[in-house]
Amino acid sequence: MEYTMKLRAAFGRVLNLCGLLVSITLMAVMVLVVANALLRYLFNTPVAGTLELTEGALPVIVFLSLAMTQYEGGHIKVVLLTRTLPQGLRRAAVVLAMLAGAGLFAWATYAGWKLAAKSFAIGEIERGSIRYPLWPVKGAIAFGMALLTIQFLIDAVLAALGGALPDAEPEEIE
Numbered sequence: 001m002e003y004t005m006k007l008r009a010a011f012g013r014v015l016n017l018c019g020l021l022v023s024i025t026l027m028a029v030m031v032l033v034v035a036n037a038l039l040r041y042l043f044n045t046p047v048a049g050t051l052e053l054t055e056g057a058l059p060v061i062v063f064l065s066l067a068m069t070q071y072e073g074g075h076i077k078v079v080l081l082t083r084t085l086p087q088g089l090r091r092a093a094v095v096l097a098m099l100a101g102a103g104l105f106a107w108a109t110y111a112g113w114k115l116a117a118k119s120f121a122i123g124e125i126e127r128g129s130i131r132y133p134l135w136p137v138k139g140a141i142a143f144g145m146a147l148l149t150i151q152f153l154i155d156a157v158l159a160a161l162g163g164a165l166p167d168a169e170p171e172e173i174e
Helices: 002-043 050-063 066-071 087-122 135-160
Strands: none
Touching: 002 050, 002 066, 002 135, 050 135, 066 135, 087 135
16 A cells, blocks of 8 residues: 555656646636736737637646546545445445546546547647647647546555545545
């Protein structure tokens, strides 16, 4: 279990780097939106491409944050059925839930990579006041889902080995 905890911590550092990238992107979007609003109001000259750039940045912000949210135990958890189960069954339910999440997001990652590759192959671009390729945005979405898949797998192994996850209640998994 010690190896799994070290692996989880190392992966957490990767997720922190993604979180830093998300923070920088979010700050850039906020500066862009404020600058656009001020320039539009004061000088009737909006910043070209604000809509397109914010549209492209939002999926990156959301999907690169998902794995960090799982790492920190920030996702919504419903324990209506599992809180009455004995400890062993409760742990099994947590492991099954983590594996189900990993399976779902592994499939979504595969589909996302295929869409990003197709977007790259056909030269898909965002059309509007500015143009930019869409494959990096689609690739970031797939990458974020891949990170979440890995985090689910790490958490499933940790739960199976008897470790407590950040969002676990003390009476839920001991």
